[in-house]
Amino acid sequence: MKKYFKKSIISAVSLACLFGAVSCKKILDLQPHDATFTSAYFTDGEDANTAIAGAYALLRSTLLNNYSYYVFGDIPAGEFSPNTAYDDANANVALGQFTGLNVGPGIWNWQSNYQLIQQINLIINKVPGIDISKFTNQDDKLQITGEAYFLRAYIYFYMSRVWGDVPLKLAPDLDISTAVNIPRSPAATVLAQCLADLKIAEADLKYGYTDVSQTAVRANKGSAMALQAHIKEWMGDYAGCDTATNAVITQGGYSLLDSADYSKIFIGKSAEGIFEINIDYSQNEGLALNGGGYIPTLEAPFLAKKTYLEWPLNTSYFNRLYTDTNDIRIRKFFYQPTSSAGQTIKYSNITYADGSAQNDPRLSNNIIIFRLADIMLLRAEALNHLGRDAEAVTLLNQIRTRANTVPYQGAGSALATAILEERLRELFYEGQSYYDLVRTKQLTNYNQSFSSAQFLNGSPKGGWLWPVDPNMFKDDFTLTQTPYWQGKL
Structure with missing residues (x-):
């Protein structure tokens, strides 16, 4: 080094x-x-x-x-x-x-x-x-x-x-x-x-921000507790994860956005955001998508003049997880998801630096590291391990209700699967899913290529x-x- x-x-x-x-x-x-x-x-x-x-x-x-x-x-x-x-x-x-x-x-x-x-x-x-x-x-x-x-x-x-x-x-x-x-x-x-x-x-x-422009993009106590929770869960310390996630949920001042505002989560600095990496064209921090930069999950109509897709949605994975057609995340997160060129549109806040010419696209979507829904579901997972299934179901159903899906009823190993799959749905393309599958030892059940x-x-x-x-x-x-x-x- x-x-x-x-x-x-x-x-x-x-x-x-x-x-x-x-x-x-x-x-x-x-x-x-x-x-x-x-x-x-x-x-x-x-x-x-x-x-x-x-x-x-x-x-x-x-x-x-x-x-x-x-x-x-x-x-x-x-x-x-x-x-x-x-x-x-x-x-x-x-x-x-x-x-x-x-x-x-x-x-x-x-x-x-x-x-x-x-x-x-x-x-x-x-x-x-x-x-x-x-x-x-x-x-x-x-x-x-x-x-x-x-x-x-x-x-x-x-x-x-x-x-x-x-x-x-x-x-x-x-x-x-x-x-x-x-x-x-x-x-x-x-x-x-x-x-x-x-x-x-x-x-x-400390919790909170005196300068709202720093919301989520500079670490605070909530960010530290969220990271501690993830490490504890990764290590199998479920009681420790419960303590840390509870602190974030009850003391951090965060709140779930309405489902109508899902896109605001990924623009960044929302009430749900706990820690993010700032990518904002208005602050000269946009991600240029020409000259080597790219967004592999988008093409036209979300990215003008792009006629190919590097990372189309895996339709088998999608069909396995998003079985409830009333799930609002289907249309908030995806475009034509059952086609061979399904796009993931969480990060599609594009501005064109050259205006109507549309040859110089800039992305203004933060990298979402931790957000409240993640921490709520992480706590639900810990509570399930601790045998506190009723509390776990309450947290799980707060996320499901926002997504307009049917509340879950169950316990034990079936509940563990339900929590995992809710994380896979809610946190799709947020840098979490692989680690969730490894942590829960379910990787080969969802990606049979391993x-x-x-x-x-x-x-x-x-x-x-x-x-x-x-x-x-x-x-x-x-x-x-x-x-x-x-x-x-």
């Missing part, structure tokens, strides 16, 4: 400038990037805010790179049937072939994650030493450190669900000449560190985890390949 240190800080502050998050005057006068750099840069509250904005920008870049947030979280679940003529790589991923044709280093490589971690570690290392007089107040300083601990917990949890064991780096490389590579740490150790970071974030952050021998019932030795880019082994002799993929690439 050491060869990437020099460019990590530059990338972060440059992205912060690009996205208009902060004033970047001081960046023009940065000293050479050696051990004295951080002492010169982290001097006041403005520097700290610039640094945290850079961290968010790096997170956005990481999740959008190769569309990896959705490639990891949705494609292997079987939601889509990627068209081999336009995206043969993800056609293979949908079949569980993580080393298939044209699936390669771009998606296997975790270096951008460590550029983000380097930036976060710098903030955690340097911001506490800035005198409080350099901030607006103590809460402003705590907000920044709390966000940094949240972001570190999030990115390590994200990586651990993708690769399992990952190198756990908790201090910044302040001098490239002394940077060292470290081996992969066990996933259990990584997750324990995530929870430790979230304890600090929980103490530093063999039992590959999935290994969710074992850490299974091929549901991703391989590591072999190119990284050239510079890091401590690195080992993910167990299932050893000798396979």
